[in-house]
Amino acid sequence: MSDKEVLLTIRDLRIEGRADEEWLEIVKGVDLTLHKGEVLGLIGESGAGKSTIGLAAMGFARDGCRISGGTIDFDGIDLRSASEAKRRGLRGKRIAYVAQSAAASFNPAHKLIDQYSEAPVQHGVMSRGEANNDAVELYGKMQLPNPDEIGFRYPHQVSGGQLQRAMTAMAMACRPDLIIFDEPTTALDVTTQIEVLSAIRDIVEQFDTAAIYITHDLAVVAQMADKIKVLLKGEEVEEADTRTMLNAPTQDYTKSLWAVRSHARPEQPPIEAGTTPVVSVKGVTAGYGTLDVLKNINFDIHARRTVAVVGESGSGKSTTARVITGLLPPREGEIQFNGQTLPADYRNRTKDQLRQAQMIYQMADTALNPKQKLRELIGRPAQMYLGLNGKALEERVRNLLDLIELEPDDYIDRLPSELSGGQKQRIGIARALAAEPQFIICDEVTSALDQLVAEGILKLLDKLQAEFDLAYMFITHDLATVKSIADEVVVMKEGVVVEQGPKSEMFQPPHDPYTELLLSSVPEMDPDWLDKLLEERAAGGAGAAVEGAGN
């Protein structure tokens, strides 16, 4: 690759961000060289400076950030000293950007094709008519259905995966030399992700475009990039060719990233026949308005067991949780707790019934009241349910903080805004534990977290389960999480349980076709995985016959 011409050179790039009237360095001297037609993967945890570097490659800094040092040379143009007008001439024309959330980045008031032709017309590359024809051609290349018509829809009339592909096509409109992909598949379901990844890869190859691919998902970057750069807290950890990097990382940090997801829960002995499950969902049909979101759902959760409920967005996973907690009374069926039927509406349940089933939310940011200190956040359930007060309550809060591995003296008087994402999620766990429940619903608790942090949370949940004989219902779309934590798996699609059973069975063939599709769609660290999968699907295997729920 390196025999090609150099396109982008960044030397000693320093970027500062402003916090509390002070400038702090967030990118600390990063070097980067990109040749024509080459794809560079930037990976790292949140806060590593990936997106900031990606934007700096366009000579752009976000609001509240400034490029404070270093040089950015794009094909002989010094982007730092170039005039704003000159930079504007490059953006969209020679350097394009694909954002993480296509849904939020498209203007909802204009048709896709009008937004497509905006850049080429503005930059004088094509006339509007040419641009429209070109759009149809590129939509076809991006494997969008009905390329002739799809451009005449509005963003809300198109699914998330299609929108992300339309956005990539739009970035390609002026045939740029460089495209920056900022986590383009992070918000998508696994089955949709495959389509977007293969479409992006094809088009980048066809037009020999250089790309910077920003992601936190190693398996994804392994499919896309020629070389990978690992970042940590604004500094480069190491950079190498993709295969070398995957097979023989040299730095400890990189190794720890690679080793993540090694956590696996030991196989649990089978449940004795006749034991009453802690929670039993019996024939539940429920929905909003006249629409049935859940149709005849049945499963049991036993003490000390984790049941993972898996499915794509819209499959009814979270709705099931709402039925169990009583937020959404079912139309038919019932929820039993230790053999007793629970009132359908949470308002009719007794305090003790409410105490027994607790919930941990996906977004710890919105699940913790930002105006309450940890003392109150964690202490309130203990005060309410167990009648603890004064000294005893403080003692209990301190115990709970110890349990979730946070130093009580340091943390007890903090507000949620003074915690990191992983710590907030730990507080969510402590709040659930404070009620001393038998059953906890974990709703995508790790999906908003970095892999290393998520690993810590999973280990903690596992430890607590053994200590307090808890039953977990684990809602997730991430099959890697399922592998590491579940005892039993329930696969859902469009409100119906497609398949259920012990984990060992679920990950062994034969599968239900939909389960097969889900399982095969989980990216693997092997750089050839995507090629193999696409070949297999073309041959009719690996769940090719089933439609993903996202489309």
Place this chain on the structure above:
Amino acid sequence: MGFLTGLLWLAAAIIAAMAAGWLFRTAAVAVTPRGVSKELKTAPLTASFGMLMIIIYILVAFLAPVIAPFSETEVVGPEFMFPGDDPAFVLGTDNLGRDMLSRMIYAARNTVGIAFVTTALAFIIGSVLGLLAAIVGGWLDQLLSRTVDVLMAIPALIFALLLLTIVGTSIINMILVIAVIDSTRVFRLARAVAMNIVVMDYVEAAKLRGEGLWRLITREILPNAMAPLVAEFGLRFCFVFLTISALSFLGLGIQPPTADWGAMVKDTATMITFGNVTPLLPAAAIALLTVSVNFVVDWQLHRASGLKE
């Protein structure tokens, strides 16, 4: 030339105001405890000036009997004296020969005090009902919201006049009438803000925990709705203040002989034709307080919105 001199005076006044603001901020930062002074440091000069003015108004209101040279209602000299005619009456006298300065000082007490009580009452009614409507929803929300819609459909000042003629003019009645009318605006805001908070996961968690309505309002929702409500309080205060002055000007507000800036403008209005600035003084007092409060509110809104320039 006259225009230029006017511009110069205006520039001088603005510079003096900003200088006063700067001095006040420096002094305030020096004397307040660390947490408060850190916040004060971020105050722009306009807000500092506003705070200084508000403090002066409050001091004047509390110390009225000490500062005022004459009593509020006593006739002490000839009518319609120009400011400066007699050194005993710094700002001249009104249509009955009462000292303008003394009446201005006492009026600060009446007008500002009544406006504050009215706004506070409007906020208690409006925000409690608004939060209730947002949490409970359903028929209660419909009932309250539609009632508010009906009340808001009638122009506020005309509605106030109408109600006051029905229930009779007294200070208590006026406070109640204005509070009820103004609480409809507060209701709208409180409901809209709370709607966004009610859907948060932490409120759902609190509901599932089995928390009662009162605790949901006071511990979970109100603390998170405070910033916009406080900012609105400042704005509402100005409007209430102007409504009281307007009602007094129309003769339905604070009744004579109690001093009130609105009524004072009315009483001395004819003097403006003789080139006497006296009627403009109470008007200026109203304007200055309104502007000052708005300066402070702007700063608070800016902080609450989390915008940084």
